[in-house]
Amino acid sequence: MNNQTNLPTGILPSQSLVDYNAEITQALQTGFEFTELLNKTLQTSSANELLSSIQGLMQLNLGSNQVQFPHQYSTADWFLLFATRLLEINGVDDFSLASAPDHEELGVFLAGTGTKVRYQFSEATVNGAYFTEIESDKQLFYLDFAAHKLTFNSQDIIDFFMVQPVTKILPAESDQVITILLNFANVLAKTLDFEIDYSILETNNDYEYETVSFDLPSQILDKLFIASATANVLMQPVESGFGARLVLTDELEVRFLQNDNYQQINSNWHFEVIDAQGKASLLNVLVNFPFIQRWYLENRSILEIQPAQPTIVDDVKVEVLQPRSI
Amino acid sequence: MxxxxxxxxxxxxxxxxxxxxxxxxxxxxxxxxxxxxxxxxxxxxxxxxxxxxxxxxxxxxxxxxxxxxxxxxxxxxxxxxxxxxxxxxxxxxxxxxxxxxxxxxxxxxxxxxxxxxxxxxxxxxxxDKTEYQKLTDSVALAKENKRLNTEKITTLTKNNEHLQELVDGQSQRDMQKGSLRAQIDEVTNTRQGLFANTKLKEQRDELVAQLEELQIQDEEAKNARTQIIENNDQILFYSKEDTILSYEYKSIVEKFGxxxxxxxxxxxxxxxxxxxxxxxxxxxxxxxxx
Incomplete structure (x- = not known):
């Protein structure tokens, strides 16, 4: 109480509303920053600038008590915008980005599966997100911004392309979708120096697709032998190591074997896919040769490719392995 | 010298x-x-x-x-x-x-x-006499469009179908057994006139026989899974042998006609x-x- 005027102790008018104003200014500045980042994201032709502006967008906390931005996109959407913009910059156009009509949400359709299914990123944090087909919830790869790495998920890829009865994807359609995914991975590796774990999509002839099995019932190979005869493919023993080779076409051969040094621990059975052009992966083989696919799926618990385990860096920068079902 | x-x-x-x-x-x-x-x-x-x-x-x-x-x-x-x-x-x-x-x-x-x-x-x-004999046998059978092990495989497959039916029929058998037991009890407990007794006994014997038949099937079903797996291994073995014999015959025909x-x-x-x-x-x- 001010004794002379009986007035309560006040604040100087010039100093009033300062915090209020500061808060609004801060929020508006963040808003401007946001629009600048989004502008850059939409307009840049540099992959590096795209990555940094997208990461900026993810980290901005838009809005405050005083300034509301009611319509916002999610982190998962920023991942999708990043992915599609990167493809656009690199001249890849066999996809279609779609926005929900009534709210802020992005999805993408890919050539091959057309409008049959839609893809998004899921379980997104600023560090990474899973590229996921929405209906089946199959996570085709994990895009890891923190570790600069993309890891294909062979298990879900097989489920998605070969097992699900609902979406029935034809071989030619699968091939198209896989091409886009590979394009994206290649662009990431080339322009942003991301490490790629191709897993079942690896096309390198020397790659060994390692299965979960060390011991193998001999019937598994006999079953493949019988199935191959029906498909007019001759199964032969491999020259070195123990296992089988099948010449599928003039230019394509698949092998399933255990190395010579199989006494060593961790010498699991593995596949090799050898083609003249170095373009075929194990998935191509499974998709295009029904007798191998049937055999693989019937004996999947034994033949499953080792699940890729994306290294996820969480917010406190501790490396943990994302548990994945085997 | x-x-x-x-x-x-x-x-x-x-x-x-x-x-x-x-x-x-x-x-x-x-x-x-x-x-x-x-x-x-x-x-x-x-x-x-x-x-x-x-x-x-x-x-x-x-x-x-x-x-x-x-x-x-x-x-x-x-x-x-x-x-x-x-x-x-x-x-x-x-x-x-x-x-x-x-x-x-x-x-x-x-x-x-x-x-x-x-x-x-x-x-x-x-x-090798045994191996050669298999080849000549399979060649003879090929003329009838058959393979060496066709019959064995057919028998095993039929056996497996039968075993599978036994396994699948378990819950139905359980129901039937329940109803048979109830009927037997009923027949046993029914007091009837003097002349009806023989008929009742016949009826009861018939019901007991049916029950026993179901119990035999239960026994068979118990071992069915192991038997099915064993049969499948056998089928695989014979199919492989047939496949190998067909490759052998094919290579001979390709070279010699x-x-x-x-x-x-x-x-x-x-x-x-x-x-x-x-x-x-x-x-x-x-x-x-x-």
């Missing part, structure tokens, strides 16, 4: 000369890689009869001298012979499991069969090979097959 011995033991010396001559000829034939001559020296009678079509004169007494060299001789002669066979019988493969001992494998496919031995010195296949032509070629192997050696010799070209 030497002169004396020759005159006093002309017969013995003559025989020794013959032996020396034989060994010297064999040595020379090996040096110049004249395989034909080596074969002739090892079994002259057979050579004269079969290749020259003349009455033969045995030289077994001379050839006996090199019996203990057979492994080395076999190893030596296998070189050109196997090169020849790889064209004449392209589906046979050989593995030298001991010096001069060649095991035959049929085909280059998965789990190909070990099919016997190649007798190099005799230029002859010694097929039919099985009879193959058997003839096998029978005539010695003369065909020696004729080829003579022909290459005449052309003056050794080592065509090297």
């Amino acid at each position: 030497i002169e004396n011995a020759k005159t006093t033991n002309p017969e013995l010396i003559g025989k020794l000369d013959e032996k020396l001559g034989y060994l010297s000829d064999l040595r020379q034939a090996i040096l110049v890689q004249d395989d034909r001559l080596v074969f002739e020296l090892l079994a002259r009678k057979k050579y004269q009869q079969q290749v020259l079509q003349q009455p033969g004169k045995s030289n077994d007494d001379l050839a006996e001298m090199v019996v203990n060299l057979k492994p080395q001789l076999s190893h030596l002669l296998a070189n050109k012979l196997i090169a020849y066979l790889s064209v004449a019988f392209p589906f046979f493969y050989y593995k030298e499991i001991d010096e001069g001992v060649y095991q035959i494998y049929f085909g280059n496919w998965w789990d190909r069969r070990s099919f016997g031995y190649l007798d190099v010195l005799d230029v002859k296949f010694i097929f 039919d099985f009879d032509a193959f058997e003839t070629a096998v029978d005539k192997l010695y003369t065909s090979y020696l004729a080829t050696l003579i022909a290459t010799e005449e052309k003056g070209a050794f080592g065509d097959y090297e």
Whole structure:
């Protein structure tokens, strides 16, 4: 109480509303920053600038008590915008980005599966997100911004392309979708120096697709032998190591074997896919040769490719392995 | 002294000369890689009869001298012979499991069969009797569009279907058993007139028999899963054998047209090979097959 005027102790008018104003200014500045980042994201032709502006967008906390931005996109959407913009910059156009009509949400359709299914990123944090087909919830790869790495998920890829009865994807359609995914991975590796774990999509002839099995019932190979005869493919023993080779076409051969040094621990059975052009992966083989696919799926618990385990860096920068079902 | 011995033991010396001559000829034939001559020296009678079509004169007494060299001789002669066979019988493969001992494998496919031995010195296949019999049987069956194990596989498959039905029928049987037991109780507890008793007893016996039949099926179903797995392993084994036999037959047909032509070629192997050696010799070209 001010004794002379009986007035309560006040604040100087010039100093009033300062915090209020500061808060609004801060929020508006963040808003401007946001629009600048989004502008850059939409307009840049540099992959590096795209990555940094997208990461900026993810980290901005838009809005405050005083300034509301009611319509916002999610982190998962920023991942999708990043992915599609990167493809656009690199001249890849066999996809279609779609926005929900009534709210802020992005999805993408890919050539091959057309409008049959839609893809998004899921379980997104600023560090990474899973590229996921929405209906089946199959996570085709994990895009890891923190570790600069993309890891294909062979298990879900097989489920998605070969097992699900609902979406029935034809071989030619699968091939198209896989091409886009590979394009994206290649662009990431080339322009942003991301490490790629191709897993079942690896096309390198020397790659060994390692299965979960060390011991193998001999019937598994006999079953493949019988199935191959029906498909007019001759199964032969491999020259070195123990296992089988099948010449599928003039230019394509698949092998399933255990190395010579199989006494060593961790010498699991593995596949090799050898083609003249170095373009075929194990998935191509499974998709295009029904007798191998049937055999693989019937004996999947034994033949499953080792699940890729994306290294996820969480917010406190501790490396943990994302548990994945085997 | 030497002169004396020759005159006093002309017969013995003559025989020794013959032996020396034989060994010297064999040595020379090996040096110049004249395989034909080596074969002739090892079994002259057979050579004269079969290749020259003349009455033969045995030289077994001379050839006996090199019996203990057979492994080395076999190893030596296998070189050109196997090169020849790889064209004449392209589906046979050989593995030298001991010096001069060649095991035959049929085909280059998965789990190909070990099919016997190649007798190099005799230029002859010694097929494994059991394996060869399977092949001839399957060839005979192929004419009826059947495979060696078709019947066995059919029987096993039917057996599996039956077992599967037993397993699948478990819950239905459980229901039936419940209802049968209730009926038996009912019949047992029903008091009826004197004349109805025989009928009741018959009815009861019938119900008990039905129940027992279901219980037998339950027993069978208990072991069905193990049996199904065992049957599946058997089916796999037989299917694999059929697949291998079909590959064998197919390779024979591809090369020879039919099985009879193959058997003839096998029978005539010695003369065909020696004729080829003579022909290459005449052309003056050794080592065509090297």
